[in-house]
Each structure stands twice: as structure tokens, then as C-alpha cells.
Amino acid sequence: MHQSTEPSEPAWPPFEFQDHHHWHSSRWERRAARWRNRGNGEPLRRDPEDRLAGGVAGGIAAWRGFSPTTVRILFVVVALFGGWAVPLYFIAWLLIPARDAEASIGSRARHDSRGVALAIALGSLLTVFLLLAGALNDTTIETYGWPQVISVACLTLIWRNAPEDEQNAMRHLVEPLESLGVGGSRRRRGTALRLTAAVVLLVAGVGWLLTAHASLALLRPLAGILLVVAGIVLLLGPWWLRVARDLVLERQARARAEERADMAARLHDSVLQTLALIQRRAADPQQVVQLARAQERELRSWLFEGRAPGESDATSFADGVRQIQRDVEARHGVPVEVVTVGDCPLDDHLGALLLAAREATVNAAKWSGASVISVYAEVEPDQVEVAVRDRGKGFDPDRVPADRKGLAESIHGRMTRHGGSVAVQSAVGEGTKVTLRMPRTAAAADAATPGRSNR
Amino acid sequence: MTEPPRVVLVDDHGLFRSGVRAELGQQVTVVGEADDVEPAIELIERVLPDVVLLDVHLPGGGGQAVITAVKKEHPEVRFLALSASDAPEDVIAVIRAGARGYVTKTISTADLADAILRVAGGDAVFSHRLAGFVLDAFAAAPSPADVKPSFDPELDQLTSREREVLRLIAQGYTYKETARELFISVKTVESHVSSVLHKLQLSSRHQLTRWAAERRLT
Numbered sequence: 146m147h148q149s150t151e152p153s154e155p156a157w158p159p160f161e162f163q164d165h166h167h168w169h170s171s172r173w174e175r176r177a178a179r180w181r182n183r184g185n186g187e188p189l190r191r192d193p194e195d196r197l198a199g200g201v202a203g204g205i206a207a208w209r210g211f212s213p214t215t216v217r218i219l220f221v222v223v224a225l226f227g228g229w230a231v232p233l234y235f236i237a238w239l240l241i242p243a244r245d246a247e248a249s250i251g252s253r254a255r256h257d258s259r260g261v262a263l264a265i266a267l268g269s270l271l272t273v274f275l276l277l278a279g280a281l282n283d284t285t286i287e288t289y290g291w292p293q294v295i296s297v298a299c300l301t302l303i304w305r306n307a308p309e310d311e312q313n314a315m316r317h318l319v320e321p322l323e324s325l326g327v328g329g330s331r332r333r334r335g336t337a338l339r340l341t342a343a344v345v346l347l348v349a350g351v352g353w354l355l356t357a358h359a360s361l362a363l364l365r366p367l368a369g370i371l372l373v374v375a376g377i378v379l380l381l382g383p384w385w386l387r388v389a390r391d392l393v394l395e396r397q398a399r400a401r402a403e404e405r406a407d408m409a410a411r412l413h414d415s416v417l418q419t420l421a422l423i424q425r426r427a428a429d430p431q432q433v434v435q436l437a438r439a440q441e442r443e444l445r446s447w448l449f450e451g452r453a454p455g456e457s458d459a460t461s462f463a464d465g466v467r468q469i470q471r472d473v474e475a476r477h478g479v480p481v482e483v484v485t486v487g488d489c490p491l492d493d494h495l496g497a498l499l500l501a502a503r504e505a506t507v508n509a510a511k512w513s514g515a516s517v518i519s520v521y522a523e524v525e526p527d528q529v530e531v532a533v534r535d536r537g538k539g540f541d542p543d544r545v546p547a548d549r550k551g552l553a554e555s556i557h558g559r560m561t562r563h564g565g566s567v568a569v570q571s572a573v574g575e576g577t578k579v580t581l582r583m584p585r586t587a588a589a590a591d592a593a594t595p596g597r598s599n600r
Numbered sequence: 601m602t603e604p605p606r607v608v609l610v611d612d613h614g615l616f617r618s619g620v621r622a623e624l625g626q627q628v629t630v631v632g633e634a635d636d637v638e639p640a641i642e643l644i645e646r647v648l649p650d651v652v653l654l655d656v657h658l659p660g661g662g663g664q665a666v667i668t669a670v671k672k673e674h675p676e677v678r679f680l681a682l683s684a685s686d687a688p689e690d691v692i693a694v695i696r697a698g699a700r701g702y703v704t705k706t707i708s709t710a711d712l713a714d715a716i717l718r719v720a721g722g723d724a725v726f727s728h729r730l731a732g733f734v735l736d737a738f739a740a741a742p743s744p745a746d747v748k749p750s751f752d753p754e755l756d757q758l759t760s761r762e763r764e765v766l767r768l769i770a771q772g773y774t775y776k777e778t779a780r781e782l783f784i785s786v787k788t789v790e791s792h793v794s795s796v797l798h799k800l801q802l803s804s805r806h807q808l809t810r811w812a813a814e815r816r817l818t
Contacts, residue, residue, distance in 0.1 A: 480706075484732030484770045487739050519728065519772035523735070532771050578771075 190244040191237075193310065198318065199238035199303070228289040235299035246308065253306040259391055260305040264298040266388040269381055271297055273374050309561070403562065410555045414504055415443055421511070422476070436476075462529065463488040465499040466522045469506055473518070477510035480517045487524035489585070495529060497563040498583040504555040505533040505579040513537025513577060528584045536576040556581070605650040605720035606631045610640040610666060611682070612659055616705070620653070620712070627713040636660045641669045644677060650720045654699065656683035656690045663690075664697035671698050680719045688733045696801055701725025723790050724797040731770035734800060735763065758796060765792045 187208070195203035195213055202220055206213035224230035242249040254260055275290045307315065419440040426432045463485040470481040489495070502520065509518045515537030522531045552569070556579070560567045565583035607628045609617045612635045621630045631647050634640035637660040644652055644666070652670075654663045667679050679699040683691065684706075691702050700719045703712065704727055715725040726734075738758050758766070761782075768778040775793075779786045 482728060482772060484728055486732055486735040486770070517772075521728075521732070521767070521771040523767070534771055 189241055191241050193243050193245070196314070199234070199311075200243065201234055201237045201241065204241060204244070228292045232292045232295035232299065235296050235303065238303055239299050243308075243311070250303055250306050250308075250311075254302040257302070257306055259388075259395060260302050262388050263305070263392065264301040266381075266385050267301055268294045268298040269377070270385060273377055276370060276377075277374055406554065406558060406562075410500075410559055411447075414500065414507070414555055415447075416440060418507060418511075460491070461488050462491055462495050462499070462524060463522065465491060465495075466502065466520060466531070469499065469503045470520065472503070473506050473510050477507065479510040479515070481506060481510075482517055482519045483522070484520070485522045485524075489524045489529070492586065494563045494565070494583050494586060497559050498529060498531060498565060498581055501556045501559045501565075501567070501581050502531040502533060504559075505531075505581065508552070509533055509535040509537065509577065509579075513539070515576065524585075526585070528582055530583075531581045532578060533581075534576065534578040539571045539573050539575045539577050541571070541573060604628045605716060606647070607716060608632045608634065608640075608644055608647065608649040608652045610634045610652060610658070610663070611655040612636065612657075613655075623709040624713055624716070628716055637665050637669075640666045644670050645673060648674060648677065650678065651716050652677060652679045653716065654679050654681055654694070656681050656694050656702075662693065663699075664694045667694065667697040667699060678719050678722075680715060680725060688736070691730060691733060692737065692800070695730070695797070698801065700797065701727075702730040703727045704729055724793045726766070726769050726793050726796070728770050728772045731766040734758075734796060735766050735770060737800075758799065762792050762796050765789055766796060769793070 189208045190204050191200040192203035192207055193200055195207070197217070202216040203213045205211070206216045220230055220234065224234075239251040239254065240249050271294050275294070278290065279287055304312075304315065419436055423433050423436055426436070466483055466485055470483045473479065473481050491499075502522070506518055506520060509515065513535040515535035517535075519534045520531065521534070523529070557567050560581060560583070563583065565581060568580040568582075569577070570580070571577035604626075605628050607624070607630050609620060609630060609632075611617050611620075611633075614635065617633050617635075621633070624630065628651075631649055632643045634643045635658075637658050640652075640654075640658070652666070654666060656663045658666070663679075663681060670677055679694075681691065681694045681699040681702040682705060683702075684704070695702060700722075701715060701724050703715050703725060707715070707727070718725050735758075764782060765778055768781055769775075773781065775786050775789045779789045782789075
């Protein structure tokens, strides 16, 4: 009987259809099953590909089989009523792991005691402000402001503990804000903008205060609030200062660590490479002496004249590429075919790109066994690309031991530190292609226009 | 290919000529040699070879002088330019004069034979270096003053596919590898390269001339 009304469901065992009551429950079960079967059937994960901020909406959409746009619009609408959606979003960001990541940001953040302290400090600071504002204002700040204490705390933890690729994405989001603070005429414009905004806010605030609380009687509770705030500041102030100081110290330590990594990469490129060469050519004393002398000169000029090894006196990017060709051909005796398209002046980032390209070329010369290495460099308006290719042995990129410094530190580390990217294509027996890409910064693009001196 | 193409060698180095002749022996028939512009023109017009292997640099004027003179009477003769020095302006000049391709003297014998066969068959031959030059020359956006409204504007731009093909060739990919990388057939790669050659020869772009002139200065 019921089978005839639902011919499309033959999979159900017949006893489900015995009486009316069961039929009902099975329909509910079917609905629940349909609900369960929507989406991708995987546990809820943030989607690192489909994201505007943290990929939470994209993740939920994929999980439940909705369109991401719907989820996002829904979220914004909810955020407009009461403001709790924003902190919820950040909490989700913190607690839901990204796809392919084994742990959520939150679980990492637990071990970041400094980050937790900073989050609490910022939260308490904001609380003080909200107390002040709440005393003066009506309920708007109450409804929208308080949830943001949690937002700020969560965001701090996310910011400090997100994996590298997510941090890059976040940096991308805040870039427009940062660009207010960089070089030259931009900085002046940014400062002017900030001052104007501050003046407007101050004037508006004072005006509002005077109109809303014109009578002294209304200002009286304010005095009480001020006392409370002063108490909190007295209580927490020193701790806030300590957190801030720790932060500065930590930043300095990080800068030192980066400097150290740079130095290690440079030593690897020069001294370690030369030592390896010397071992290989131990049978030829003249060669060894020559190599040692060249290395000594290079090291001296780095230590005492401040010119880093591998750092060329090249004036332009194409010039630098040709220098790599000359050096590698002279040192390793492997011909290097260079094709350059376009040219531009050098800056720090392009200098790093050249160093990475040099390392890739040297690696190819040393390990690939290829008879010729091809280096292709193209300067495009928005990026500079270098492809180093050989038809040699090739290798399995997944099987490079972690301690092999060349690819990991000299190329990958160097490129990512300067905002570039590396792609390695290689297969055993088919040769290797290392593609290095470095975006051109606004400053470099400016300098490339005629009429500006380079650097 | 039923019979090997008939080839004339034009190069001012006797050693190089005899070397190429010895190495290419089986794959092509070398029907004559010349060491300068005048004798080369005379020889080519007499024997009418399928392909002329032409050095870009000749004492009595560049290789393009030979091409221009021969093309007037015998447009069917095909030229493959060859040079050691790789000065881009010379190479571009020879190509614009009508050469069907350009290879460096460091090319392997097998590749050279392959290039000659290709040119004999009417295809274009781009070495990685020529591909780089062409990308470089077409890279800068044309300034409005450079574009003649009466002329076909398509000639002044490379399509993005042509650009991709050239990029790979500039990285030392063979036509076959390029085809595999871009998921297209070797025939398609050949037609892209031919079309680039066509643009290079017919483009009215002043940019190309100016680019070459700038190169000469540096």
C-alpha cells in the first residue's frame, strides 16, 4: 500500500511499513537521513580555499551542502542584531580546525601563554573603555560593544597562533590598513587622514557629551564610574605594561631569529657549498687552492666590508641573473643557458629572489648531473619569475630529508620570508624545475618608472 | 621526407663550415658553401637550395643583406639563421628580413638537423633565446604613438597562448615537451610558433625597431 505511494524507496525493509505509526517515524527518519546526507559527509572543517576571512562560512556551507553566499548573508544579518554573531564567528575560527590541519588554532593557542595574557589584557582594557562608554551612552554600545571583548580576545589568539598560510591571508586582509603607514608621500597622507579622523571623532564625542549630559546631575554617576575605572587601571595597569613589554621583547627575539636564519642560509650557500666542492675536487690541488682563496675573499668582504656572499654588485635584475650564470659556469663547469625577458632595478626582495635562484642553479649544477641548466627570468608588471630547469636525475620532492638545508632554507625559507613562492616539479629520471615567484612591491614598481634612481 | 633537403652553408669561418658539413653529412645534402655576402647571393641564386644555413654576422654586411637580395627574385628559398654572439638586434633584424628561424651555434648536431628539416618543411624554428627576445620585444605595452590605425592591430600583440608557448620554449622545452605541458598537439605548437614568426616579420610596431635600437645602445 505505502510502497505504491513511495516507489522510489525500495531500500526500506518491509517491516517499517507495518502500521501507520511506524510509517510516520520512518518519514521523520528519512528526513533526518536526508538532512544528514546533505553536504560532503565529512566532519565540520574550515575551508582554506573558499574563504573571505577564516573560511568558517565556507566550511559550514560545504558541511551542510548550502551555498557559501547564503551562509555569509545569513551571518551578516544575524550580526546586525545584537552583535553576538561576530564573536561566535571568531570562536568558530578558533575551535574548528582547518581542512587538512590536525589541530585547531585554539589547541595551539592554549600553549601560547603570552598570547593568552595579551588576549586577557586587551580584553580587560576594552572592558574599561566599555565601562566608561556605557556610563555615558545609551544601550547601543552595550548591545554591540560587549560581545566584541570576546572577539578581540579570540582574534588576538588567532592572529598569534594561526599557521603560516592563514597568517599570510590575514596579512592580505589588513594590507590596505598597513599601506597607510608605509614610506614617503603615502605616510604623510596616512598621518593626515588619521589626524582628521581623530579630530572629527573627538569633536563629535565632546559635542554629544555636552548635549546629552548637559546638567551636572547627570554627570554625577560618571564620577563614580571614573573612580572604578581608575581602580581597575591601578590594579591592572602594571600588568598591562608588562604584557606590552614582553611583546616588544618577543618581537625583537623573532627579528634576531630571522637574522640568524638569513645568516645560516648565507653561510650554507657560500662556505658549506665551497667545502663540499673542495671535498669533491680533492684530487686537484690547484682547484682546491683556487676555491679556498675565492671563498676566503668572499668571506672577508662579508665580515669586514659588509657585502654578503652571493650578493652581487649587479645594478639590475637581469644583470644579477647573468652574474649567476657566470659564477656557476666558472665554479661548477656546467653551462647555464640564460634567457631574460624584461628588466628592473633591484630591491631587497629581488635580491633575495636572486640568491634563491642562485642556490637553485648551484643545486642543479651539483646534483642533477645534467649537461646544461636553463635559467629563465621574466620581469612582469606585478611579479618577477625565475624558472631553473635541468634534464638531469631529478628527485622525489617528498623524500628530501628535512636536514637538507639547500631547498628548505636557502630557497623556501628565503622566498617565503620575502613574500614570494616556490614550486618544485621533479620526478626521478626526468629532471627538475624550480619556479620562483616574487611579487613586485609598490616601492619597486615606483622605482622602475623612469626618473627615479634605483634604491 | 623522401630525399634530404639541399642546403647551402654561409659562414665566414671555414672551420665551422667543414664541421657542420661533416656532422650533417647523412641527413642533408650540402650543395655549396660561401663565406661572404656577395658570393653567397651569387651561389644561392645559382643552385637554388631548399634551405640556407646563414650566419647572422658576415663581414660584408649582416646576414639580412643576403636574405633581402635573394628573397626579391626567389622567395621560395628558406633561411635558417645561426649565430654565436646572440646580439638580439641582429637576430631580430635577420628574422624580420625573412629567416624562418634562429638557432645558436651551440646547438647539438641532431637538433640542427631537425631544425633544417623543419625549415625545409615550411615550419618556423625558435631557439630558446629567440623566444626570449620575442617575448622581450613584445612585452612592453604598445604606446598609442606606436599603433598605426590603418594596420592590423593583431600583428602587434601576442595572444596569451602564443605567450605561453614562447615561455616554455624560452625555458628550453622542445616542441614536444611544450605540447605535453600545455596539453596540445605538436602541430598546434608549430602553428603558434609560425604565427609568432609571422607577427614578428609583419608587425608595423615601431616598438620592435626602437627596442632593437635601445638594445644596441646598452
